Amino acid sequence: MNFQGSRRRGEDGVATVIDFLLSNARLVLGVGGAALLGIATLAVKRLIERAGRAAENEKVEQKMAESWEELSLVSASPTLLRKEIEDVVMKHVSQATKQQKADLSQNLEVPSSEVQPKHEAKSKRSQLCALTLQERLQQYYSSRVVLAPQEVEKAQSLALDICTEIQGFLHSRHQDMPLGEMNLGGSLLDDLQVVSADHACLLVPLQLEPSLWRLIPGEETLLTHPLHWMVRRINMEYFPRGCSYWDRYLVGGYLSAETVVNMFSKAVMETANWPSISGTLDCQVRPVLGGPELRLEIRPESEAESSNQPLFISMLPILREGDVVLTAQPELTSPWVNAWHLSLYPWETRRLAQLDAGDDGCRRLMLKILKAVCKLSPPLRPLQAAPLTNLILHLSDSESDWSKNSLDVRFQQCITELIGHLEQEALHSYFKPAVNLLNGLSEDQVDQMGFMLYCAMSDPDILLI
DSSP states (O other): OOOOTTSOTTHHHHHHHHHHHHHHHHHHHHHHHHHHHHHHHHHHHHHHHHHHHTTTSTTHHHHHHHHHHHHHHHTSOHHHHHHHHHHHHHHHHHHHHHHHHHHHHHHTSOOGGGOOOHHHHHHHHHHHHHOOHHHHHHHHIIIIISOOHHHHHHHHHHHHHHHHHHHHHHHHHOTTOOBOOOEEESTTTTTOOOSSOOEEEEEEEBOOOTTTEEEEOGGGSTTOOTTEEEEEEOOTTTSOTTSSGGGGGEETTEEOHHHHHHHHIIIIITTSOHHHHHHHHTEEEEEEOSSSSOEEEEEESSGGGTTSOOEEEEEEEEEEETTEEEEOOHHHHTTOTTOEEEOOHHHHHHHHHHHHHHHTOOHHHHHHHHHHHHHHSGGGTTOOHHHHHHHHHHHHHHOOOOOGGGHHHHHHHHHHHHHHHHHHTOOBOSSOTTOBTTTTOOHHHHHHHHHHHHHHHHOGGGGOO
16 A cells, blocks of 8 residues: 555554555455455545545544544454444445446446536436346346347358368368368357357367277376366277377377377468468458467458457367267366367256256356356456356256346346355366366456455446446
8 A cells, every 4th residue: 555655653554554454364354355354445545545635624533533443343353354344345335336337327428529418417327327237237238248140140150161161171181081070169159159259169070980999088087187088099909000090199099189289280270271261251361370279360351340359260179979079178188188178068058058948047148147247347357158157057056036037136146156156266067066167267366356246246237337
């Protein structure tokens, strides 16, 4: 905390106490308690600064007394702090969020060239503030979350055109490579993409001989990771190496996902005639090189659309056996070159669709709102779709009412549940409980997300900007 040099003696001592408490808050109190202490500390800081600037004012002593009364809560035990500080915190959070909402509504009125009378502006702000959470969620979904059908159709059409070009190129250059029919997959196909249609996924199925290959579950491998599967070459005594096309990508008797990705990178990303393909599709197509992913960046050719966000298309080699889908994603399985990633996405989306079909629920709609909230809020951006999907699946086991009339209740409950998972630093996969979906988050990211969500408990509108 930076204090001005004109402050009276003793205030440096307050700063020292506050800095000490903040630095140790998360260790003692957890995410929720640290968020409470952080908000209360900011309130104390504002009151001290206000008292210093109004030294001649007769109300200074009263304001300082209130400041020290609030600060006395900080010196209490951690248990007492969590209980007693809540009223002070809620008061300041409520004031801050109301002011923020009023400022935002004022900014959203009209352009400066069409300034309206003050009484009309106040009326619009009043209307915005008067909306219930249920109405705000519906407004947010229609204005920020859902994609225009034309945008989705255009992105899907472009992705399918790229798919056709790549498949034709592979068939002409690598005629002996046993591949299945390439197709579109992911959130764009399943109507789960939000805010903008900016990414798509092309699935490239590898065809393996069932008598020569065996998919080994992650729990049975040396890695013992439930999502890290391996593909073993079998029957070598009867069918020696070379009988299968994919034998050339063996590493230590296992089909290497990393080697397969490197092959496609050289065979497609570095070899295809992208300028010619760009001319055929009337757009700029270029590979994104230098990373472990097989990605293409697509930009419109015309100047009228040059400001549009680019479309990124990922090329994903996969293996299918029954309802098991393994993907070659070294960025998820590194440093194990032989490991394949078990994709839980098909299971999760299918389960959501089944639950919604059974009770005409709004689980998928809730997932899209949460995805948009995290995508548009920088502190929450590290939260990917998988933790949010599993959060809803877990909540569905305990809550049966997922009608659209209960959307606001379920939204607030999701926030509360997410805070609890962040405090425990664990959100277990619905289908693989041994997998912690928050494992990749840093301590700072957990703190920032916990603080943001705790503020949203008193006023959820701060997430719906």
